[in-house]
Amino acid sequence: MAAVDKGQDAPRIILVGSPNVGKSSLFNELTGTYTTVSNYPGTSVEISRGHCDIAGTRYEVLDTPGMYSLIPISEEEKVARDILLNETPHVVIHVIDARNVERMLPMTLQLVEAGLPMMLVINIMDEAERLGIQIDFPALRERLGIPVIGAATARRRGLQEIRQAIGNQDFCVGAPFSYSPDLEDDIQEISTCFQSDYRLSRRSLALLLLQKDTHIQALVGDREGELTEPLMECVKKVAFARRSDLHLHISLERKRITRNLLNGVLTQEGGRKPSMSDRLSALTMNPLTGFPFLLATLYFGLYKFVGGFGAGTVVDFLESTLFEAYLIPWLLHLGDRFLPWYWLHELMVGEYGIFTLAIRYAVAIVLPIVGTFFLAFSIIEDTGYFPRLAMLVDRIFKKIGLNGRAVIPLVLGFGCDTMATIVTRTLETVRERIIATVLLALAIPCSAQLGVILGLLSSVPGALAVWTLSMALVFLLIGFLAARLVPGEQPMFYMEIPPLRMPQLRNVITKTLTRMQWYFVEIFPLFIIASVLLWAGKLSGALAWVVKEMEPVMTMLGLPSQASAAFIFGFFRRDFGAAGLYDMQTSGLLSPVQLTVAAVTLTLFVPCVAQFLVMNKERGWKVAFGIFIFVTLLAFGVGWLLNKMLLFTGVLA
Amino acid sequence: MKLSEKAEEILEALWIATEEEGENGAHFQTLDVGPDDEGLRELDRLAYIEVRGERVHLRQEGREEAKMTVRRHRLAERLMMDVLDIKGASGDAKACEFEHLLHQGVDTKICTLLNHPTTCPHGKPIPPGKCCLEAQARGEAGVVPLTEVNAGQKGEIAYLSVTDPKKMQKLMSLGVLPGNQLRLARTFPAYVFTVGNSEFAVDEDLAREIFVRKI
Numbered sequence: 001m002a003a004v005d006k007g008q009d010a011p012r013i014i015l016v017g018s019p020n021v022g023k024s025s026l027f028n029e030l031t032g033t034y035t036t037v038s039n040y041p042g043t044s045v046e047i048s049r050g051h052c053d054i055a056g057t058r059y060e061v062l063d064t065p066g067m068y069s070l071i072p073i074s075e076e077e078k079v080a081r082d083i084l085l086n087e088t089p090h091v092v093i094h095v096i097d098a099r100n101v102e103r104m105l106p107m108t109l110q111l112v113e114a115g116l117p118m119m120l121v122i123n124i125m126d127e128a129e130r131l132g133i134q135i136d137f138p139a140l141r142e143r144l145g146i147p148v149i150g151a152a153t154a155r156r157r158g159l160q161e162i163r164q165a166i167g168n169q170d171f172c173v174g175a176p177f178s179y180s181p182d183l184e185d186d187i188q189e190i191s192t193c194f195q196s197d198y199r200l201s202r203r204s205l206a207l208l209l210l211q212k213d214t215h216i217q218a219l220v221g222d223r224e225g226e227l228t229e230p231l232m233e234c235v236k237k238v239a240f241a242r243r244s245d246l247h248l249h250i251s252l253e254r255k256r257i258t259r260n261l262l263n264g265v266l267t268q269e270g271g272r273k274p275s276m277s278d279r280l281s282a283l284t285m286n287p288l289t290g291f292p293f294l295l296a297t298l299y300f301g302l303y304k305f306v307g308g309f310g311a312g313t314v315v316d317f318l319e320s321t322l323f324e325a326y327l328i329p330w331l332l333h334l335g336d337r338f339l340p341w342y343w344l345h346e347l348m349v350g351e352y353g354i355f356t357l358a359i360r361y362a363v364a365i366v367l368p369i370v371g372t373f374f375l376a377f378s379i380i381e382d383t384g385y386f387p388r389l390a391m392l393v394d395r396i397f398k399k400i401g402l403n404g405r406a407v408i409p410l411v412l413g414f415g416c417d418t419m420a421t422i423v424t425r426t427l428e429t430v431r432e433r434i435i436a437t438v439l440l441a442l443a444i445p446c447s448a449q450l451g452v453i454l455g456l457l458s459s460v461p462g463a464l465a466v467w468t469l470s471m472a473l474v475f476l477l478i479g480f481l482a483a484r485l486v487p488g489e490q491p492m493f494y495m496e497i498p499p500l501r502m503p504q505l506r507n508v509i510t511k512t513l514t515r516m517q518w519y520f521v522e523i524f525p526l527f528i529i530a531s532v533l534l535w536a537g538k539l540s541g542a543l544a545w546v547v548k549e550m551e552p553v554m555t556m557l558g559l560p561s562q563a564s565a566a567f568i569f570g571f572f573r574r575d576f577g578a579a580g581l582y583d584m585q586t587s588g589l590l591s592p593v594q595l596t597v598a599a600v601t602l603t604l605f606v607p608c609v610a611q612f613l614v615m616n617k618e619r620g621w622k623v624a625f626g627i628f629i630f631v632t633l634l635a636f637g638v639g640w641l642l643n644k645m646l647l648f649t650g651v652l653a
Numbered sequence: 654m655k656l657s658e659k660a661e662e663i664l665e666a667l668w669i670a671t672e673e674e675g676e677n678g679a680h681f682q683t684l685d686v687g688p689d690d691e692g693l694r695e696l697d698r699l700a701y702i703e704v705r706g707e708r709v710h711l712r713q714e715g716r717e718e719a720k721m722t723v724r725r726h727r728l729a730e731r732l733m734m735d736v737l738d739i740k741g742a743s744g745d746a747k748a749c750e751f752e753h754l755l756h757q758g759v760d761t762k763i764c765t766l767l768n769h770p771t772t773c774p775h776g777k778p779i780p781p782g783k784c785c786l787e788a789q790a791r792g793e794a795g796v797v798p799l800t801e802v803n804a805g806q807k808g809e810i811a812y813l814s815v816t817d818p819k820k821m822q823k824l825m826s827l828g829v830l831p832g833n834q835l836r837l838a839r840t841f842p843a844y845v846f847t848v849g850n851s852e853f854a855v856d857e858d859l860a861r862e863i864f865v866r867k868i
Binding site for chain 1: 813817818819820821822823824825826827828830831832833838839841842843845848849850851852853854855856858859
């Protein structure tokens with residue numbers, strides 16, 4: 001890890017803090033750009049960068065994933081800490097939750113002792129005040145020796161002061177706090193062993209070494225070279241001499257210092273009555289009321305709103321009325337008039353044309369479905385319901401080798417599996433990440449595909465039930481097997497449960513639009529590429545060849561040969577394939593059994609190109625290819641079995 | 654009078670079969686003995702047991718001794734796990750050897766050291782000894798794992814017996830630290846509790862490693 005800065009042009013503001021304290025919302029307010037703000041931990045897995053101008057100076061602002069202390073556990077915490085290790089900040093703004101100052105202040109102490117230029121923002125003051133919490137800011141400022149500002153960024157409170165503070169100050173480094181004499185001796189002893197220069201103070205590094213931070217051990221090993229050994233000997237000697245868990249000892253010391261700092265500064269009136277939100281919260285966490293609540297959420301949120309309204313009403317309007325009746329005929333007319341060359345005519349408005357296929361699919365079919373899903377998801381997300389859901393399903397998820405926390409990427413997968421695959425990073429063990437990635441690739445249809453399939457199957461009685469049952473069975477079976485076969489540590493579950501909140505309209509709308517924009521920008525080029533490839537395949541005869549080659553597989557599944565085209569589409573975009581089936585269904589080419597078998601196989605079948613690329617990036621090509629082959633074989637295997645069973649039992653006949 | 658190790662093992666198995674599993678005695682096979690077993694004869698002489706055919710029954714006279722044998726075994730297990738940090742099969746084996754040494758007040762000392770635990774590491778109850786009852790009478794609130802706190806109860810976190818350093822670190826950074834007050838809200842499907850103004854959910858495995866002094 002080099003201490004070189006990536007460009008020293010703009011002074012840097014780094015936002016750090018625990019998950020769910022409002023870092024992203026402060027970032028948005030400072031920079032005017034948008035990153036996703038949610039009411040559950042682990043949403044920001046990557047660093048957002050933006051700019052802001054204060055008093056004529058241009059600053060670069062970095063928003064980091066949430067971290068609880070300077071020692072990272074999960075991937076995203078490591079990302080956040082690496083920033084502190086590598087970048088030179090103008091100021092590090094530690095954002096904490098006013099309701100939990102005592103719990104979060106120890107990290108402020110760590111940042112101060114690391115020798116970083118600091119500012120403390122105590123956020124969510126509005127909710128804290130409602131709990132009867134009072135904070136004496138001037139006193140805390142004096143005791144900490146750094147600027148301390150109270151804010152409620154979601155309500156735009158305190159922003160002016162934060163800007164002013166950033167502009168006014170040359171941030172000096174606060175004085176570190178004293179631990180117990182024995183610990184101070186230990187720190188002293190280890191600090192003197194360092195020879196190289198580090199971004200973080202030696203005091204801080206010594207403490208991290210005493211807490212057995214493996215990343216710091218590696219960093220120090222890199223820098224000190226031959227001197228590492230005596231240094232590590234010294235650490236071991238100290239750790240042994242104390243004969244106690246220094247990690248706990250240090251935490252308790254920080255707690256003691258925090259208590260002293262807050263003595264007389266922080267007051268809370270006791271005896272608060274449980275609020276409406278507390279009561280509702282209890283209902284969502286009680287299995288007796290929680291599961292009906294979940295089903296209702298799924299029914300109204302997903303089935304009615306996304307499936308019914310998005311994939312039904314809106315798609316019907318755009319697809320049948322706007323595109324089929326007006327736009328496409330008009331474009332065809334234009335094409336016939338101005339594009340005399342067959343190849344160009346085909347490329348633009350032909351069977352796989354950019355306008356007739358790519359744009360129509362992307363705009364008329366996919367966008368409304370994805371949009372309604374993201375809207376529903378954003379609302380649910382902002383209420384803080386997901387951590388409660390995670391807690392509710394933890395026991396069940398343990399059976400499939402995951403813990404409740406994994407419910408978030410899996411539910412997100414119903415929106416977009418590609419995005420969800422990135423979010424699996426928030427899971428703590430490699431094992432959980434692999435299992436979740438497999439399940440996402442296999443059994444979780446994305447919103448676009450789900451929408452098309454819901455529309456497709458709802459016309460055939462019983463088909464939807466068979467499809468749902470097949471998906472659920474495959475999901476549970478594969479999860480169950482994965483839990484037994486994938487090596488690695490067993491998952492454990494712990495999660496902070498944020499209070500239930502009323503979603504804020506502004507946040508929900510911006511979030512939905514940003515996600516839709518992200519989705520559209522990411523996938524639109526893929527639609528174009530897919531249609532160009534299909535076009536090239538058609539003109540060169542390659543497509544016909546592949547379709548023919550896949551015929552035996554289709555026969556095996558009991559499907560007409562044309563269905564192979566849908567499967568080839570499916571690899572480009574999941575919903576592309578489903579939409580291909582839609583075309584076949586409307587032309588009356590599929591019997592109910594065939595339709596169901598095709599829908600099940602296609603849903604299980606390979607992830608789309610984008611998801612595959614992300615799998616590759618996140619898990620490495622070996623795992624990605626392994627999953628790809630496994631998923632393909634399993635999809636066709638299940639399709640074959642389902643076909644046999646349906647024909648044998650006569651269900652859907 | 655001190656019993657032989659074999660006799661203690663038989664008593665223990667009998668106690669578990671009759672008192673905890675509700676069986677009417679135990680078969681030779683379950684006890685891993687033959688009709689001429691040394692230990693069996695020893696217990697028979699003391700009138701602790703009665704042999705009928707191939708089944709062995711625990712007599713009223715042997716109940717107290719059997720109960721204490723089980724108690725020693727489970728205390729030994731707790732000691733291995735919580736203090737000496739020897740887990741898994743090797744912990745079980747060591748506990749088996751060790752239990753036979755816990756006589757004449759040694760069990761009381763260990764019980765007090767461990768703060769009168771109520772369950773063994775496998776979740777089975779440890780029959781309370783005199784020391785436990787006395788501590789209870791004195792109103793000493795025992796330290797119990799979070800799994801033994803009822804929903805709605807409050808407590809102070811006494812210590813964490815978490816062995817995985819990552820878990821430990823996470824709990825500490827969440828503010829789940831000794832000395833902090835805690836209120837348990839739910840025990841199913843996960844353990845939900847508040848520390849300060851924050852609410853947390855943990856699974857049963859983790860809850861078993863958070864020790865709380867009930868208030």
